[in-house]
Amino acid sequence: MTDDALASAWADVGSEDRERIGRALDAFRALIPRAVMTEGEGGPTHRSALRGLAYGLDELERTAEAREMYRTLAEVCETALADRAHLDASREQLIDDRLYARAAERIVGQDPDTVPPAVIADLDALIAEGEQQLGVAHGRVLWLLERRALWLTRRDTDEGLRAYDLLIARAAADQEGGGNHLMALAAKARELSRLDEDDVSALLWGHVLDGRRVLLGLDHPATLDAWWWRARTRFWSSDAIGAEADLALLVPALGRVRGEDDPLTLETMRFRVSVLRLLARSGAPAEDPLPLLRRITVLETARFGPTSRQVLNTRMVAVEVQLDGSDRAGRRGLVDEARAIVDDAAEHGPLDRVALRSRNLEARVLLDASAADRSAALADLARARAAERCAAIDDACAQRASARADDGHGGEGARASDDELFGELRRAWADRASGFDPLSADALDLLRAGADRLRSYGGDARRHEIGVRDELGARLRDAGRGEEALADYQRSLELEHALADESETPDERRGAATRIAQSRQAIGVTLRGLGRTAEGEETLSRAIADAERDGATRSAIDGLRNSRALALQELGRTDEACAEMRALYDASGDVHRAIDLAAVYLNSDRPAEAEALLRPVLEALEAEGAGESVPALRVLGNLALAACQLDRDAEAAASYDRLYEVQVRVLGPEHRDTLITLHNRALEERHLGRPAESARRFEHALEHRTAALGARDPHTLSTLAALAGAVQDGGDLPRARLLAEQAVTLSTEVLGPTHPLTLHRIRDLDGILAALGREEGERETLASATRADFAAEAPSGAEGETAGRQNSLRARASKTRSALIGGVVVALIIGYLIWSRMS
DSSP: OHHHHHHHHHHHHTSOOHHHHHHHHHHHHHHHHHHHHHHOTTOHHHHHHHHHHHHHHHHTTOHHHHHHHHHHHHHHHHHHHHSHHHHHHHHHHHHHHHHHHHHHHHHTTOOGGGOOHHHHHHHHHHHHHHHHHHOTTOHHHHHHHHHHHHHHHHHOHHHHHHHHHHHHHHHHHHHTTSHHHHHHHHHHHHHHHHTTOHHHHHHHHHHHHHHHHHHHOTTSHHHHHHHHHHHHHHHHTTOHHHHHHHHHHHHHHHHHHHOTTSHHHHHHHHHHHHHHHHHHHTTOOOOOSHHHHHHHHHHHHHHHOTTSHHHHHHHHHHHHHHHHSSOOTTHHHHHHHHHHHHHHHGGGOTTBHHHHHHHHHHHHHHHHHHHHHOOHHHHHHHHHHHHHHHHHHHHHHHHHHHHHHHHSOOOOTTBOOHHHHHHHHHHHHHHHHTTSOTTSHHHHHHHHHHHHHHHHHOGGGHHHHHHHHHHHHHHHHHTTOHHHHHHHHHHHHHHHHHHHHTOOSHHHHHHHHHHHHHHHHHHHHHHHHTTOHHHHHHHHHHHHHHHHHHTOOHHHHHHHHHHHHHHHHHTTOHHHHHHHHHHHHHHHOOHHHHHHHHHHHHHTTOHHHHHHHHHHHHHHHHHTTOTTSHHHHHHHHHHHHHHHHTTOHHHHHHHHHHHHHHHHHHTOTTSHHHHHHHHHHHHHHHHTTOHHHHHHHHHHHHHHHHHHHOTTSHHHHHHHHHHHHHHHHTTOHHHHHHHHHHHHHHHHHHTOTTSHHHHHHHHHHHHHHHHTTOOHHHHHHHHHHHHHHHHHHSOTTOHHHHHHHHHHHHHHHTSOHHHHHHHHHHHHHHHHHHHHHHO
16 A cells, blocks of 8 residues: 555656645655654655655755755665665665765755856765766666766856766666666757757657667657657757657557646647647648647646636637638637637636736737728727727736735736736737827827836836837837937837846846947937937947947947948948948848948949949849848849939839839838839939829829828828929929928928928929029028028037038039939938838
């Protein structure tokens, strides 16, 4: 009876189920006095119960108690060894147990990543003792060598892996292909997987699996464990097909040996679902995972109950699988299932992770269904549920804050942490805003409300407030509300500095420096968009120096340098801009850097250099099979623009036509890049001396840009201004005046009265007024208003900045008509590239 109780307790303590482990501890405690009475102190059952009790305490993270119990086990073994009555029958096992207990006493509770050298030294001493008393290839000695290799790897990867090789060699020398040899291979395979070398790990697990099949049989637990490891490491090393081949056979094998409702069997079934989903998304042939998910749901319902977290999570995965599918007809039914899951999850409380995830899923389902259905009723339902979700998560955040004030700690187990709650609140407000046009007042107001709500919580909410404000800033900037965007970016920077002050480790400080650099880049770019280019360049220049001093990542520093180069170009310091862009491209070879450099060349009237740069870049992309990727299409657009600036207008027009055809097919007709091509193609008609056709094309481009981007988008305004110029070329001066006045009014409101493009459009309007023969007084009124705007906007002592704007304006005016028009278009392309990076 004692043997059965001992076996049952060991099964529970190794289950990884905290409730079962707790029962096992009670069983071991009850077994200890009975074992002492029947076998005497230090007998096999007594030692096994002590070892199981220590192991269970460690599993429950009761480190001090576990360490004390291992010490007790070692002392019991040492007492028994001193008693000659034990020496003949069980001396070897006593030494084995003693070595295990002393090693466990030293390593339990230790962090492998900060293991002190004294622990390694103690293991070395125990290994030497074991080699002397048990032999160099004894199982306990090999176990100690494996522990030593594990801890060494955390301190020095190469040294640790050499220690694993020593372990494998020693085990193989004793018996190649034997149990100890296979265990040594498995130990190294596990560590290689931890080091993300899963391809090599999978190969080793293959050897272990083959060996255990021969040695132990297919259904042995150790064989199944090796099979499970190989399936996972194959998947983690991007061999999803191989992983699925393993899992298709492993799942039924586990069900046969352990039972379908066994925790490991269920975990393996769930893992197979993930593999099947990945294969389906990649276009590879794969089984439909839905039948498997339904079987898991049945098994989990029987084992855990219909509203258990396990069942709810599986039901959510089933909904996600159907969202991934191409069947649009069943989307409405998913709305009802998602809502049912939300209702069932509510019993776990608002702070539970499964309740939060269910609301997240419902938002995704409603968004997807609204896109497929387009009915007003469904859109209203999505918005109502989004508002309900925000309120529910906000209540959960308030509840957590109140609980923390009362008892000083947050949630445990299945309850979401503070960071998770605030992350869900951030996503809830963002999803709520997604029910409206991205640049609409409704969407922007909702993002503002979300940011302010997160601000009210402070603490762990600050990082999530930054995320919302950065998104809000990008949208405000795209909507032409640069001053508001600037305020949000400055608030983000303030928060980043506060978080940086709390950084403790070097990695945390480097991460903070990187985020600060990115925040300052957003501010610098926004200042450029407001026409405060000199201020933006100064901001970016200081940010570069600080980022390099504080250890920000190279990519963050290069982003700052890229933005500063664009500012230098706008300030007329084109040689510096080109040199900086060239240095960035030469250091990285990145195609996006090449596009940026080409744009600077084009904006500096250096089209031949742009062409020479981009042709080999395009050839390389085509050789890689990426000839229709977004970067390749942007390269083609800039090559067409270079041809335009080199007066090869017919070639440029033909290039734009081919590019537009591909963009419509690959990106869609409303994509920003497609619309840029539509705009540029209309410009080519002006260059070719066909103003009527140019005006017709500009009207078409204006219609599409207004529909896709809104009437106040800076790109839309550029097309409006260009249409005015084409109409002027065609001789319809009254209509040209109306269009130009509209462009000036909107540009003043959106970009600001002293932005270079606003000033350019004012000059164009002045030219139309002159052509109409307007009185000098009317033109002087326009000029006086412009001068007043400069006086109001220019900061005290900022004459250099104003002069820079005026010099830039004079430089533009002095170009030929072709170069002038080209210059405006290239400025748009540069603005688009920066806008897409920052948004």
